[in-house]
Amino acid sequence: MKATAKAHPIQGLIKYHGMRDEQLRLPYHDSISVCTAPSHTRTTVEFQPDAAEDVYRIGEERVSGRGAERIDAVVNHVRELADIDHPVRLESENSFPPNIGFGSSSSGFAAAAMALATAAGLDLTRPEVSTIARRGSSSAARAVTGAFSQLYSGMNDQDCRSERIETDLEEDLRIVAAHVPAYKETEQAHREAAESHMFQARMAHVHHQIDAMRDALFEADFGTAFELAEHDSLSLTATTMTGPAGWVYWQPDTIAVFNAVRELRSEEEIPVYFSTDTGASVYVNTTADHADAVEEAVAAVGVDTDVWEVGGPAEILPESQALF
Template identity: 75%
Template sequence: MKATATAHPIEGLVKYHGMRDPDLRLPYHDSISVCTAPSRTITTVEFGGDEDVYVVDGDRVDGRGAERIDAVVDHVRDRAGIETGVRLESENSFQSNVGFGSSSSGFAAAATALCAAADLDLSLPEISTVARRGSASAARAVTGAFSHLRAGLNDADCRSERIETDLEDDLRIVAGLVPSYKETEQAHEEAADSHMFQARMAHIHGQIAEMRDALRVADFDRVFELAEHDSLSLAATTMTGPAGWVYWQPRTIAIFNAVRALRDEGVPVFFSTDTGASVYVNTLEEHVDRVESAVADCGVETRVWEVGGPAEVRPESDALF
């Protein structure tokens, strides 16, 4: 009863914000994202023993972090009729808690490994409902590439599906790392308290429809202009909540300005952020060197990513223990 799985983190394109049900992590509205590779999380789990042990990047997880993992583990145990403890170890190939989606790949890899170790024969959309109990964005990391998590009040409705698009091969994502620790859970908890939240809810359904249509016809400019505008909408909502979250840092704004300058020169490029200071800069393969140079000139570390696929079970030789 042991298995290893990997998953790629997500860049939110139309991002979810706030949870209708914080226990099942049911979001208020639909969301769409794209997975980034080769950044990944690898997780090994094994059932057996008397206690649960969770280790992420070499550190024992406790407190709220362990409670979130418990939600996924307990759901799998209930479905499989398992009564033993579990050992779970996870490693990220990229820096976590800086706005690059580590919780999405973390819970996607954990859910996939747990379901395999428990011998549950589930489809990727079904596994996405397991991962969602740890992080709603993890549902989309399970199905991979461009994926759509639908809102709903149950697992039959609130699950992720992959969106087929010809943009998968051409997209390049220049990641501008702005190291500023961020925490998203409280922002989700207070989402509905922002006076901007109802304005966001009023337009989000139309934005989802626009995004799906733009992906269907592989319209790069339309897809990532929508993603850029959604980043600004999300920031307006988080900044006007009770805690007044302001995630962006001076170098975040510098990257925004560099992207807009490149666009004025005719380069197809758009920025996007999740709840964090780091920036995703979306462009096409033929322009990626120029775009990466401009982002690096803002005084940040850069990575160049491509579109990542779905979560997958790995061979025994990849196990972390």
């Protein structure tokens, strides 16, 4: 009863913000994202009948407190679905820096859900596994189905699940990741989202944004898709900044990357757009032909960079790649 899985983190394109059910992590509206590779989380889980308790580790550190509670939500749901009660050992590692705005919770819970379902002997589709991952992080649902995916809103697992969106943009997209290492915490921002006076304004237009993004992806219209993602980042940030806590995630380097992107677009006519989730780091979206020039310009700001491609769905790895 052991399995190892790998999942890629997501970049939110039309992002969700806030949850109408915190326990099931049901979002207020649909969301669309794209997975980034080769960045990934690898997780090994084992159901251990003779163990005394659950043990969760990320890297070399044992997880406790709220982090453990979120993993519990995923583990307990799998135990319920499989009708088993064995303690679980879970170990996980990331290939990229966590907690700086690059979606580590999405890949983490996606890999955990995939490994847990497999180790428990559940025969599930990826959309079904996405409902398990969602209990840890709504964005993790989309990391399960991979590439460009949409998480549908709803009040139950039949409705609120992720499905992949097929698009020809998968081959040409390159993401220059601009690392701005400012620690961020998103859970409280989600909890208070509806208290922002900008939240209803966001809700009024986000459904149109979802439809427009789907059309752009179906038509492989790079400019429209990533202009929408750029504007959605600004909309999301307006909502987080005007909540009770007044969250401000962006740092000076974040703004410097924005300016570099706009200069490339206006002065050199390069197809390039910025995007952020709830964090200071920046996704800079461009095409394969322009990736080198864009990375050079972003690095000149003084930040570390990676160039990522589109990542696929969560997958089970061979036993030889287990973490224990």
